[in-house]
Amino acid sequence: MPPELGQLTRLVVLTDFFVGKQGSSSIAELGPLEHLRGELRIWNLKNILDTCHAMDANLKGKRFIEKLELRWNPSINYMECETNDDRDDSLLRTTRLVDSIPRAPSVNVMKLGNPLRLERSPSGLYNLELKSMDYTLDTFLKIIENVGCSDSLLEGIDIRECDEIRCFQLGRFQNLSRLSVRSCLRFESLSGYEEAGPLTSLQYLNICGWSSFTSFQGGGILHAPNLRVLDIYDANVLESLPKNMPSLLPSLTELSLFRCTKLKSFPEGGLPSSIEKLKIALCDGIESPPEGGFPSNLKELHIWGCDKLVANRSNWGLGTLPSFLSLRMESCKEVESFPEERLLPSSLNSLQLLYLRQLKSLDYKGLQHLCSLTELKLWGCTEVHYLPEEGLPSSLEHLELWDCHHTLNERCQVGGEDWPKISLIPKIKIH
Numbered sequence: 388m389p390p391e392l393g394q395l396t397r398l399v400v401l402t403d404f405f406v407g408k409q410g411s412s413s414i415a416e417l418g419p420l421e422h423l424r425g426e427l428r429i430w431n432l433k434n435i436l437d438t439c440h441a442m443d444a445n446l447k448g449k450r451f452i453e454k455l456e457l458r459w460n461p462s463i464n465y466m467e468c469e470t471n472d473d474r475d476d477s478l479l480r481t482t483r484l485v486d487s488i489p490r491a492p493s494v495n496v497m498k499l500g501n502p503l504r505l506e507r508s509p510s511g512l513y514n515l516e517l518k519s520m521d522y523t524l525d526t527f528l529k530i531i532e533n534v535g536c537s538d539s540l541l542e543g544i545d546i547r548e549c550d551e552i553r554c555f556q557l558g559r560f561q562n563l564s565r566l567s568v569r570s571c572l573r574f575e576s577l578s579g580y581e582e583a584g585p586l587t588s589l590q591y592l593n594i595c596g597w598s599s600f601t602s603f604q605g606g607g608i609l610h611a612p613n614l615r616v617l618d619i620y621d622a623n624v625l626e627s628l629p630k631n632m633p634s635l636l637p638s639l640t641e642l643s644l645f646r647c648t649k650l651k652s653f654p655e656g657g658l659p660s661s662i663e664k665l666k667i668a669l670c671d672g673i674e675s676p677p678e679g680g681f682p683s684n685l686k687e688l689h690i691w692g693c694d695k696l697v698a699n700r701s702n703w704g705l706g707t708l709p710s711f712l713s714l715r716m717e718s719c720k721e722v723e724s725f726p727e728e729r730l731l732p733s734s735l736n737s738l739q740l741l742y743l744r745q746l747k748s749l750d751y752k753g754l755q756h757l758c759s760l761t762e763l764k765l766w767g768c769t770e771v772h773y774l775p776e777e778g779l780p781s782s783l784e785h786l787e788l789w790d791c792h793h794t795l796n797e798r799c800q801v802g803g804e805d806w807p808k809i810s811l812i813p814k815i816k817i818h
Contacts, residue, residue: 388404388405388407388412388416391416392404392412392416392420393415393416393417393418393419393420394419395420396419396420396421396422397422398420398422398423399422399423399424400423400424400425401420401423401427402425402426402427402428403427403428403430404416404417404427404428404429404430405430405431406429406430406431406432406434406435407431407434408434413440413443414429414435414440414441414443414444415440415443415444417429417444417445417446417449418443418444418445418448420449421445421448421449422451423449423451423452424451424452424453425451425452425453425454426452426453426454426456427449427452427454427455427456428455428456428457428458429455429456429457429458430458431458432457432458453496454496455496456496479503479526479527479530502517502518502519502520503515503516503517503520503527503530503531504516505531505536508542508543510542512540512541512542512562513531513536513540513541513542513543514541514542514543514544514545514565515527515531515536515541515543515544515545516544516545516547517544517545517546517547517549517552518546518547518548518549519547519548519549520548520549520551521549521550521551522549522551523551523552524546524549524552524555538559538560538561539560539561539562540562541560541562541563542562542563542564542565542588543563543564543565543566544560544563544565544566544567545565545567545569546567546568546569546571547568547569547570547571548569548570548571549571550571550572550573551573552568552571552573552574553573553574553575553576553599554574554575554576554577555568555574555577557577557586557589558586561586561587561588562588563586563588563589564588564589564590564591565589565590565591565592566589566591566592566593567591567592567593567594567595568593568594568595569593569594569595569596570595570596571596572596572599573599574599574600575599575600576600577609584610585610585611585612586609586610586611586614587611587612587613588613589611589613589614590613590614590615590616591614591615591616592609592611592614592616592617592618593616593618593620594618594619594620594622595618595619595620595621596620596621599624600622600624600625609629609632609635609636610635611635611636612636612637612638613638614636614638614639615638615639615640615641616639616640616641617636617639617641617642617643618641618642618643618645619643619644619645619647620643620645620646621645621646621647622646622647622650623646623647623648623649624649625647625649625650626649626650626651627650627652627654628650628653628654629654630654630655630656631654631655631656632654632656632657632658632659633656633657633658633659633660634656636659637659637661638659638661639658639659639661639662640661640662640663640664641662641663641664641665642658642662642664642665642666643665643666643668644666644667644668644670645666645668645669645670646668646669646670647670647672648669648670648671648672649672650670650672650673651672651673651674652672652673652674652675653673653675653676653677653678654677655678656678657677657678657679657680658677658681658682659682660682660683660684661682661684662682662684662685663682663684663685663686663687663710664685664686664687664689665681665682665685665687665688665689666688666689666690666691667689667690667691667693667696668689668690668691668692668693668717669691669692669693670692670693670696671692671693671694671695672695673693673695673696674695674696674699675696675699675702676696676699676702676703676704680703680704680707681703681704681705681708683708683709684710685705685708685710685711686710686711686712686713687712687713687714687715688705688711688713688714688715689715689717690714690715690716690717690719691717691718691719692717692718692719693719694719694720694721697716697719697720697721697722698721700727700730701727701730703730705730705731705732706729706730706731706732707732708732708734709732709734710734711731711732711734711735712734712735712736712737713735713736713737713738713739714731714735714737714738714739715737715739715741716739716740716741716743717739717741717742717743718741718742718743718744719743720744720745721745722743722745722746723745723746723747723748724746724747724748724749724750725740725743725746725749725750725753726738726750726753726754727750727752727753728750728752728753729753729756730753731753731757733756733757733758733759734759735757735759735760736759736760736761736762737760737761737762738757738760738762738763738764739762739763739764739766740764740765740766740768741764741766741767741768742766742767742768743767743768744767744768744769744770745770746768746770746771747770747771747772748771748773748775749771749774749775749779750775751775751776751777751778754775754779754780755777755780757780757782758780758782759782760780760782760783761782761783761784761785762783762784762785762787763779763783763785763786763787764786764787764789765787765788765789765791765795766787766789766790766791767789767790767791768791768792769790769791769792770792771791771792771795772792772794772795772798773794773795773798773804773805774795774798774799774805774808774809775808778808778809779808779809779812781811783809783812784812784813784814785812785813785814785815785816786799786809786812786814786815786816787815787816787817787818788816788817788818789816789817789818790818796817799815799817800817
């Protein structure tokens with residue numbers, strides 16, 4: 388850095404500051420630069436040996452700074468050290484440094500290397516991202532508190548590959564609207580404070596890759612009256628969903644269950660009637676539809692695998708749902724003819740049958756009353772050789788055949804045997 392940088396008291400733009408070793412470019416040089424604005428990255432935090440110098444930097448006084456990034460080393464992340472002893476010694480010394488920085492409420496974005504990112508949203512609240520760190524959540528919360536962000540100011544938290552974070556207490560984050568925890572291999576449970584009451588701000592919850600996650604704990608832990616989206620992916624030891632979901636999650640509109648291999652049934656009490664989109668993928672243990680049937684407001688259903696559930700499709704009750712619009716079935720075995728008569732409601736407008744390798748024919752009795760069907764897709768259904776003799780619903784506007792048997796492709800070409808059955812469809816794609 389230029390010598391005596393601190394004398395440039397009217398300096399407005401300084402994107403990068405490199406802390407020098409003893410005798411050069413002390414971080415205290417930033418103290419008099421009160422007019423800095425925009426983005427500031429401070430490198431080589433490892434060269435700060437006296438935390439008093441951090442106080443002299445007067446970050447609190449930099450009221451025009453919108454993005455602050457702190458780096459331990461210019462060539463490696465501040466926690467990427469060669470040995471465990473070096474890593475422990477590094478630990479956000481960095482923690483003592485950040486503890487010594489006064490609160491800087493004007494900062495919109497703060498980063499500590501790659502692992503931590505704190506960004507202020509237009510609402511004035513903050514979004515926190517954590518990645519690939521071996522420390523507890525409390526450690527990170529202590530760091531961000533020193534730049535003016537408390538638990539109550541967080542509206543979004545995204546945690547990835549942080550194996551020491553084992554439990555998340557939702558009740559302490561009363562303004563949290565979005566939580567995503569992905570690939571945290573030791574994560575075991577969500578827990579909450581019963582006295583905190585309903586989680587009225589929570590709208591989106593994603594749990595992915597929780598190989599140790601066994602259950603939803605605590606009384607009213609998911610009493611989130613405004614939660615709209617719940618995604619549960621790769622929770623390999625999860626055995627049950629929260630009980631009484633209709634009363635605890637009355638506003639839930641989207642639910643995804645992906646590769647929850649030990650989940651054997653839907654929750655006691657069934658699913659909230661508010662659900663409009665439901666995805667059930669590779670949940671081989673689920674055999675029956677929810678208690679009381681699928682949600683009455685369901686519009687879209689995507690089933691991937693789940694052979695036991697598909698084998699029990701006569702009990703789905705989809706034919707009685709007044710608003711049901713779309714069914715996507717993918718990689719389901721032992722489906723030779725589809726759809727059975729009255730399995731689907733007349734309101735259906737999209738039917739996608741993907742990679743049903745044992746499917747041999749489309750059942751006209753199940754198709755003939757689908758007067759609203761506008762889209763039909765057959766992908767990878769290699770055993771279907773021809774369309775129903777009676778044809779397809781006259782309402783169809785889009786037919787797509789992809790990776791199907793060559794006989795079916797040839798029959799659906801202009802002049803082919805099935806061409807008269809589809810010639811009036813406006814949009815036809817044959818791959």
